[in-house]
Amino acid sequence: MSSTIAEPLSQPLTSTAEASLARLADFESTTFPVLSVYLNTQPDAHGRATDPQPWLHREFKELARTFSPGSPELHSFERDAQRIIEYAASEIDPAAHGVALFACSGADGFFEAIQLPTPFADNYVSADNQPHLYLLAEVDELYPRYAAVLADSNTARIFVVGLGHVIAAEHLDGKKVHRVKVGGWSQARYQRRAGNAHQEHAKEVIERLAQIIHDDKISHIVLAGDQVVIPLLQEQLLPWMVPMVQVMKLDIHASDKDVLAATLASLQVREAGTAAETVDRLLRENRARGLAVAGRQETLDAMVNGRVEELLISGGMEENQKGRTVPMPDRLVTRARQTGATVTFIEDPSLLESVGGAGGFLRWRE
Numbered sequence: 001m002s003s004t005i006a007e008p009l010s011q012p013l014t015s016t017a018e019a020s021l022a023r024l025a026d027f028e029s030t031t032f033p034v035l036s037v038y039l040n041t042q043p044d045a046h047g048r049a050t051d052p053q054p055w056l057h058r059e060f061k062e063l064a065r066t067f068s069p070g071s072p073e074l075h076s077f078e079r080d081a082q083r084i085i086e087y088a089a090s091e092i093d094p095a096a097h098g099v100a101l102f103a104c105s106g107a108d109g110f111f112e113a114i115q116l117p118t119p120f121a122d123n124y125v126s127a128d129n130q131p132h133l134y135l136l137a138e139v140d141e142l143y144p145r146y147a148a149v150l151a152d153s154n155t156a157r158i159f160v161v162g163l164g165h166v167i168a169a170e171h172l173d174g175k176k177v178h179r180v181k182v183g184g185w186s187q188a189r190y191q192r193r194a195g196n197a198h199q200e201h202a203k204e205v206i207e208r209l210a211q212i213i214h215d216d217k218i219s220h221i222v223l224a225g226d227q228v229v230i231p232l233l234q235e236q237l238l239p240w241m242v243p244m245v246q247v248m249k250l251d252i253h254a255s256d257k258d259v260l261a262a263t264l265a266s267l268q269v270r271e272a273g274t275a276a277e278t279v280d281r282l283l284r285e286n287r288a289r290g291l292a293v294a295g296r297q298e299t300l301d302a303m304v305n306g307r308v309e310e311l312l313i314s315g316g317m318e319e320n321q322k323g324r325t326v327p328m329p330d331r332l333v334t335r336a337r338q339t340g341a342t343v344t345f346i347e348d349p350s351l352l353e354s355v356g357g358a359g360g361f362l363r364w365r366e
Contacts, residue, residue, distance in 0.1 A: 013093065013095060013096060013115050013116060013117045013163075013165065014114050014115060014116050014162075014163065015145070015162030015163055015165065015167040016140065016145050016162050016163065016217075017100075017114060017116070017136050017137070017139070017140040017163070018140065018217075020100075020112065020114050020136070021133060021136060021137055021140065021337060022337070023112065024102060024112065024131040024133055024136075024337075025133060025334060025337035025338050026338075027107075027110070027130055027131055028107075029129045029130050030104060030106065030107045030129055030130075031073070031106075031129065032072070032073055032076045032104050032105075032106025032107055032129075033067070033073055033076060033077045033080075033104065033106075033127035033128065033129070034102065034103070034104040034107070034110070034127065034128055034129060034130055034131055035077065035080045035081065035084060035101070035102065035103045035104065035125070035126075035127050036100075036101075036102050036124075036125070036126045036127075036128070036131050036132035037056070037084055037099075037100070037101040037102075037103075037123075037124070037125050038098070038099070038100050038101075038120045038122075038123060038124040038125075038135050038136075039052045039088065039092075039098065039099040039100075039101070039120070039123055040097070040098060040119045040120050040121070040122055040123055041092055041096055041097055041098060041099055041119070042097040042098070042119040043097075049094060052088050052123065053085060053088055053089060055123055056081075056084065056085050056088060056125075057085065059123075059125045060077075060081040060085075060125075063077070063081075063125070063127050064077060064078065064081070066127075072106065073106070075106075076104065076105045076106035077127060079105040080103035080104060080105050080111075083103055083105075083111065084101050084103055087101065087113060088101075091113070092115065093115050095117065096115035096116060096117065097116065097117055097118055097119040098115075098116040098117075098118055098119045098120045098139065099113065099114065099115050099116070100113070100114040100116070100120075100135070100136050101113050101114075102131045112131075114136070116139065116163050117163055117164060117165035118139055118143050118163045118164040118165065120135055120139060121135075121316070130334065131334075132327075132330045132334075133330060133333050133334050133337060134317070134327075134329050134330040134333045137333050137337070137343055137345075138315055138316075138345050139163065140163070141343065141344070141345050142268070142315070142345065142347070143162075143163045143164040143264070144219055144220055144267065145160075145161065145162045145163075145216065145217065145218055145219055145220075146160075146161050146218060146219065146220035146221065146222060146263070146267060147159065147160055147161070147209060147212055147213060147216070147218045147220075147221050147222070148161060148221075148222040148224065148259060148260075148263040149205065149209060149221070149222070149223050149224065149225070149233070150224045150225055150250060150252060150254065150259055151202075151205060151223075151224075151225040151226075151229045151230075151233065151252075152225055152226045152228075152229055152252045153197075153198045153201065153226065153228050153229050154173065154197075154198075154201060155171070155172065155173055155252075156171075156172045156201075156205045156225075157169065157170070157171050157172075157259070158170045158172070158205075158208065158209060158212060159256070159259060159260070159263075160212060160216050160218070161260060161263070161264065164260075164264060165260075166256060166260055168212075168216070169256065170208070170212075172204070172205060172208060198228065198229065198232055199232055201229075201232075202229060202232035202233045202235070202236050203236045205233060205236075206233060206236040206237060206238070206241075207236075209221070209241075210238060210241065213241070213244075218244075219244065220244055220246075220267055221241065221244045221245045221246070222245075222246055222247075222248060222263040222266060222267060223245055223246070223247045223248075224247070224248050224249065224250035224259075224262075224263065225250070225252060226252060230247060234247075246266065246267070246270050248262070248263070248266045250262055250263075272347065272348065275344070275346045275347065275348065275351065276348070276351060278312065278344065278346075279312060279346060279351040279352060279359075282294065282312055282359050282360075282361065283354075283355070283359075285361070286355075286359065289365075290365070291309075291361060291362040291363075291364070291365055292359065292360065292361050292362060293308070293359060293360050293362060294355035294358075294359040295355050295356050295358065295359065296328050296329075296332065296356045296357065296358045297328075299311065299332060299358045299359055299360045300328070300331060300332055300335065302360060302362060303332070303335040303336065303339055303341065303360070304335075306339040306340070306341075306363070307362050307363055307364060307365075307366070308336065308339065308341045308360040308361070308362060308363070309341060309342065309360070309361045309362060309363045310341060310342040310343075310344060310360060310361040311332060311333070311336040311341050311342065311343050311344065311358070311359075311360045312344050312346055312352060312358065312359050312360060312361075313329060313332055313333065313343065313344070313345060313346065313352070313357060313358045314329075314345070314346050314347075314349045314351075314352045314353075314357035314358070315345045315346060315347040315349070316347075316349060317329040317349075317357055328358075329357070329358070332358055341360070
């Protein structure tokens with residue numbers, strides 16, 4: 001089998017926010033303001049780039065009034081505001097559709113910029129004693145890192161996708177079996193040879209996929225292809241890969257763009273169905289006073305001593321919440337990241353509405 005790997009993508013966009021989220025969660029609270037800025041830099045309907053500077057000037061002017069004149073906090077804020085405006089003016093990659101910026105000059109000049117191929121729902125700014133992680137964590141989960149395999153009996157394309165963007169693509173060619181016009185035993189021999197070749201092709205595709213999963217820290221797999229190869233691929237899956245897999249129908253000749261759109265949509269539909277089941281299990285466990293907690297404050301209290309194993313939180317909870325106070329959703333996400341809890345966003349707000357949009361599965365109950 002031969003394989004070809006696509007050229008590396010030129011734009012320096014983030015394909016996973018995991019490392020940034022870990023660093024930001026480790027940031028120690030400070031008396032100086034930490035600016036957290038989220039920008040939707042997606043081009044408009046006419047393909048024109050958006051200019052975030054007027055919005056930034058307006059928001060920073062409003063926030064500046066909340067600091068005492070001449071205070072060290074105001075001085076730190078003004079330096080950070082200027083640095084962010086300068087960055088927005090000259091350093092945003094045209095391919096970036098979303099940008100997250102965090103700055104606190106009073107804390108040893110702290111600054112982190114994250115450019116993504118996926119947009120945030122809207123612009124957002126806050127100045128608190130720690131970075132705001134909710135919006136970054138939500139996008140990172142909504143657009144997970146996964147591998148998509150589109151195959152037939154002789155070829156396969158493997159895509160690695162992160163944050164809604166193809167970050168690597170590989171084409172594999174299997175051993176082709178040429179058919180001859182004969183019958184009887186020769187025909188049976190051909191069929192055996194073809195079957196063996198197809199099985200060997202499936203085996204090599206899965207072996208290569210396993211290596212990609214290990215190297216790229218893949219969490220989901222989408223298998224697509226014809227009715228002959230899919231069962232063969234499934235037979236070759238290693239046991240640890242099986243829970244990661246979902247299968248979908250897709251034209252083998254689909255363009256890279258169509259493969260991305262179709263596999264991402266399929267993945268998100270599956271996650272939505274899983275979310276409903278997960279919330280139902282949480283509510284039943286909480287009612288039975290088992291290893292679950294429900295409610296914003298109750299969940300935060302359980303996080304103080306690290307009792308929460310998995311935080312469930314509604315998506316979109318931070319829309320239009322900005323200023324100098326840390327919103328409860330952000331406190332929950334940050335505390336979860338600090339205590340090693342998994343964060344699962346529930347995009348359908350009605351699922352967790354009865355418990356205030358938050359709950360968690362516990363490691364133990366006091």
